[in-house]
Amino acid sequence: MTKHLLILGAGFSGRAIGDVFRQAGLTVSGTTRSEDKAGALRRRGIEPIVYDGGTISGALAADMARTTHLVQSIAPGRDGDPLFRAGMPAIPALMPRLEWAGYLSTVGVYGDHKGGWVDEETVLNPVSARSVERVEAEGCWLGLGKASGVPVAVLRLAGIYGPGRNALRNMEEGTARRLIKKDQVFNRIRVEDIGRSALFLAERHLGGVWNITDDEPGPPQDVVGEAARLMGLPCPPDIPFETAELSPMARSFYGENKRVSNAKLKAAGFEFRFPNYRLSLAELHGSGRWKG
Structure with missing residues (x-):
């Protein structure tokens, strides 16, 4: 069956x-x-x-x-x-x-x-x-x-990001922002x-x-910078987190700062197709799938 x-x-x-x-x-x-x-x-x-x-x-x-x-x-x-x-x-x-x-x-x-x-x-x-x-x-x-x-x-x-939901699309739509909070990282x-x-x-x-989660927790502004580089567009200006206009939910995400390990999944034998954002954004950009 x-x-x-x-x-x-x-x-x-x-x-x-x-x-x-x-x-x-x-x-x-x-x-x-x-x-x-x-x-x-x-x-x-x-x-x-x-x-x-x-x-x-x-x-x-x-x-x-x-x-x-x-x-x-x-x-x-x-x-x-x-x-x-x-x-x-x-x-x-x-x-x-x-x-x-x-x-x-x-x-x-x-x-x-x-x-x-x-x-x-x-x-x-x-x-x-x-x-x-x-x-x-x-x-x-x-x-x-x-x-x-x-x-x-x-x-x-x-x-989570992927085709149709990513920093490349945010760059094209003019919504990408480089929020800077000291030592902040995300998976x-x-x-x-x-x-x-x-x-x-x-x-x-x-x-x-x-x-x-992929292999590389890192500062969110670095993802925006890489998207701008791939698109050949000016990098958005840095915005201090303290003065940024954010929804309560968006601000709450920045209240949590951690690096999440994927070692258990890899030890079980799983191989990531997209182990970091640079490789992933390059694939989205090169394939055109970033548009969704």
Whole structure:
């Protein structure tokens, strides 16, 4: 019987995961909040199912019944993960054929480490409310893995970019900014490597916690500078972080400073196609795929 991947929340990362699972021979479906976005998923080879994170429709229940692989990327919110809310049927009952599940989380669960290194064994210290919610959801999914015997992998994602969402496009649109905060670094990950890492873990039936990030945490302004160089455009002026106009969410990202290790994933045998932003931006620029 054909293996089937269900993506709950087929957004930027979910679609990239769907692409690599389809290439590996699985059928793929994905949920979207509106019928308006269903056509785009269908054109990509992902069968769309409208789902707002609330009641499970008959169509979604039928799809769950044939699901062998699951990726959950819907943010939990104050009510917790949608599949673990009160009154929701147990996941083994909804998905009796499930062989592997992946939960997309964030490196934000580590909180601030003043530029120090963290790995999967680091004690979590989430700062923002959204990261606290992610820690709770991670616990639910890891608990499911222990209780059911199904491998459940928590993928802690760094800052995501790729075709259509990157510093090259920001440069062209005039939105790129070089915010300067002393010693600030961020991790990042190319979206295709999220897809490839999910398939890597699924094919090996690996559960547990995994940092999904490239090799090189670094200052965000350096990425903007490299994009400007590739585009042959003037580098945007430096803006001191203290005086920059930022949304509360954007400012909160700068309240966390850490270097996230991917050593566990590489030790398991995974090879990044885009191990750093310079190689990745060069590929996006050279291929023209930066436009999306």
